[in-house]
Amino acid sequence: MPAVPTSTPTPGSTPTPGPADRSRPAVSVENVYKVFGRRPVKAVQRLTEGASRDDVKNLGTAAVIDASFEVAQGEIFVVMGLSGSGKSTLIRMLNGLWKPTAGHVRIGDDDLSTVDAKRLRALRRTRVSMVFQHFALLPHRTVLDNAAYPLEIQGMPREQRIAKATEALEMVGLGGWADSLPSQLSGGMRQRVGLARALAADTDVLLMDEAFSALDPLIRREMQEQLLELQRTLHKTIIFITHDLNEAMHLGDRIAVMRDGRIVQIGTSEEILSEPANDYVAQFVADVDRTRVLTAQSVMVPPADGTTYSATSDDSQYVEQDTPLAELFAPAAESAAPLEVHDDAGDLVGVIPRDALLEAMVPGTEPETTTEAPGSDARGAMGAPPTDEPALPGPATTKGATA
Structure with missing residues (x-):
């Protein structure tokens, strides 16, 4: 089968909310197939020989076809696709609800394709927890008891589990609602209880299946921000399923795009946006x-002649690597020189000429690989940002100015 297109991250790429450890994957999926129907094994054989999903319909429904990826410890890995793409089937294999027809799903060193029922139950108690789209709260239990429920299943003494559940509720901003019933909470608050329940279990891997899809847009955005804030502290391995592209790009360190049971591209949001693997992704x-x-990192070009020092022009502007494109227009308009891009140590790592900034606004265009050094006579036509997307103040700093 053809390899899934992946993008090679560039040095100094945008940092994740938590440090992802890629030396040893937390989750690995290797050539996984899931076929429902009369003759699933025969269907897999046909698929490996090059048959399409439609070609094997008489043998069964191919929900997932030859999926392979690894998720690093501490990474938010988003699986995105429309209805029928196979993403929900995939996550059910990640928590062991369904076994693959072929291939391997591993949580750490445990292969869910072969573990016995006892070991699978242990993994669900201690290694993998799940946040559902429709909350799955126990209506007759208080918020606190709902959050503590997985610890009760583990056999943890009540005093200890109440302490851990209380801490988890505080993390999600529900410390004052511990004695309430789920029926007394809004949809967003109930989803926070579901998140607190998963956090209280303190598992290595957190699976989130369309976790925010049932929420209204404002609450959904708040939950996304809260998840990212928690991740900066907790560094969980999170696999997040969504059909929403904007949500995927906002949350994911990397994104897997699924279509008709296959993963068609894996990459960061910037890589998928800049280098779509095919017309469907485009x-x-x-x-x-x-x-x-x-970001500045994704549109910058190397300074000419290997320049590694900062420009000395009094009006030159610099930005950080992770500055969004929307925030580059204002500082770019302040100086005729290209914008400088600095890393965390303050060193010059690239420049953004005006023409490169404008080209980045148009899909399918890429900046040249070299440009004039900062402070040179390089010029480009500089237009205003789109009228429906005003430029925002960015972290640009004028050389010589005091903080």
Whole structure:
């Protein structure tokens, strides 16, 4: 089968909310197939020989076809696809609800394709927890008891589990609602209870199946921000399932795009937006606001002649690598020189000429690989940002100015 297109991250790429450890994957999926129907094994054989999903319909329904990926410890890995793409089937194999027809799903060193029922129960108690789309709270139990429920299943003494559940509720901002019933909470608050329940279990891997899809847009955004804030502290391995491209790009360190049971591309949001693997992905990302996804890092070019020092022009401007494209227009307009891009140590790692900034707004264009050094006579036509997306103040700093 053809390899899934993946993008090679560039040095100094945008940091994740928590440090992902890629030396040993927390989750690995290797050539996984899931076929429902009369003759699933025969269907897999046909698929490996090059048959399409439609070709094997008489043998069964191919829900997942030859899926392979690894998720690093501390990474948020988003699986995105439309209805029928296979993403929900995939997550059910990740928690052991369904076994693959072929292939291997591993949580750490445990192969869910071969573990016995006792070991699988232990993994669900201690290694993998899940946040559901529709909350799955026990209506007759208080918020606190719902959050403590997985610890009760583990056999933890009540005093200890109440302490851990209370801490988890505080993390999600529900410390004052411990004695309430789920019926007394809003939808967003109930989803926070579900998140607290997963956090209280303190598992290595957190599976989130369309966890925010049932919420209204404002609450959904708040939950996304809260998840990212928690991740900066907890560094969990999170596999997040969604059909929403904007949500995927906002949350994911990396994204796997699924279509018709297959993973068609894996990469960061910037890589998928800048280098779509095929026409389907290109159409999918066509309406994405590039100014909110692309960063200075993704549109900068190396200084000419290997320049590694900062410019000395008094009016030159610099930005950090992770500054969003939307925030580059204002500082770019302040100086005729290209914008400098600095790393965390303050060293010059690239520049952004005006023409490269404008080209980044148009899908399918890429900046040249070299440009004039900062402070040179390089010029480009500089237009205003789109009228429906005003430029925002960015972390640009004028040389010589005091903080």
